Amino acid sequence: MPLDAPRRFIGSALVAVGLVASTHTAAVASPVTLAADASVTVAALPSSTTFTQLSGLPQDTDTYGKLSGVVVHPGRTVAVYAQAGGKPVATLPATQLGSQTWVPVVEARKGWYRVLLPSKPNHVTGWVKAAGLKKARSRYRAIVSLGTKKLTVMNASKKVGTWSVAVGGPETPTPVGRTFLLALMSPKDKAAYSPLIMPLGTHSTTLDTFGGGPGTVAFHGWPDPKVFGQAITHGCIRVPAPALKVLAKLPLGTPVLVTP
Structure with missing residues (x-):
């Protein structure tokens, strides 16, 4: 999860x-x-x-x-x-x-x-x-900078957009390195915290499991915008609604790079 x-x-x-x-x-x-x-x-x-x-x-x-x-x-x-x-x-x-x-x-x-x-x-x-x-x-790339807490989406050499995001906290950091968009999921619960979940091909380095799942890292939204720009998650990358819409249009397998 x-x-x-x-x-x-x-x-x-x-x-x-x-x-x-x-x-x-x-x-x-x-x-x-x-x-x-x-x-x-x-x-x-x-x-x-x-x-x-x-x-x-x-x-x-x-x-x-x-x-x-x-x-x-x-x-x-x-x-x-x-x-x-x-x-x-x-x-x-x-x-x-x-x-x-x-x-x-x-x-x-x-x-x-x-x-x-x-x-x-x-x-x-x-x-x-x-x-x-x-x-x-895929002409696209998603780049997450843990230092600046920014997400940038590129279409070849053209910047699609940059947004402040929330990343993993000190005890549950977001894993670094290159990975990819693995899937696109829609919660059955319409009142869920995010209308879309985008699991990546990487896992938490500090949590073996989370919520009954294998500790899969994902892009997803968050209802409280105050979290963006902070290192407070369990490893996932919380993104604002405009970024979520852009990510949802990227082809599966699109490269994702997480830098320190």
């Missing part, structure tokens, strides 16, 4: 997450070909979602580097490899949190892409085969 979700929203969000989880469970029995001479079920490998922790995969070492904007989407569950041509160690589902899974490319080789993954630990990456993936490019 997003780190700042008040209890009145958590129930509705958990229902939505439960539906997503049920869909994945139903798909477990479907065989997925992971190598030329092997076919296994999805259940044999961990699924790369915001709820899972993976091991044996490479880290993103260019933490503050500018991503190209190239994003890919698996039309069905695909295998994730620690190295191109190696053995599969996880899978990447076609959907999660009610949205299509779009992940940014950090490295490309012939027939392969290394992508940022939404699982723990933060900055985990994996290789996926290019064949069968949908490919697109």
Whole structure:
């Protein structure tokens, strides 16, 4: 769950997450070909979602580097490899949190892409085969400066807007580095604190769980404008209504950079 979700929203969000989880469970029995001479079920490998922790995969070492904007989407569950041509160690589902899974490319080789993954630990990456993936490019970037407590959205070299935001407090800081827009969620509770929640592909570094969820960091609104410009959240980034409208129009997989 997003780190700042008040209890009145958590129930509705958990229902939505439960539906997503049920869909994945139903798909477990479907065989997925992971190598030329092997076919296994999805259940044999961990699924790369915001709820899972993976091991044996490479880290993103260019933490503050500018991503190209190239994003890919698996039309069905695909295998994730620690190295191109190696053995599969996880899978990447076609959907999660009610949205299509779009992940940014950090490295490309012939027939392969290394992508940022939404699982723990933060900055985990994996290789996926290019064949069968949908490919697109996002011209947008969202940049969050923890020092100035500002959010800037760029469209290529053009600034779309800059806004004061609330970021993580000293004991629950917003994690730094490059990540991406993972999903777009609408609370079922119309009286919720934000009309939209935009989970990112990163998690709190100090909270293992929050409100029954995995401590996923998210963009979301907040009803009290006094919070903007302060470091007071549990790690999420609270944004004013105009910024929320802009973020909601960005393609999934759009790069997000959080700087100190």
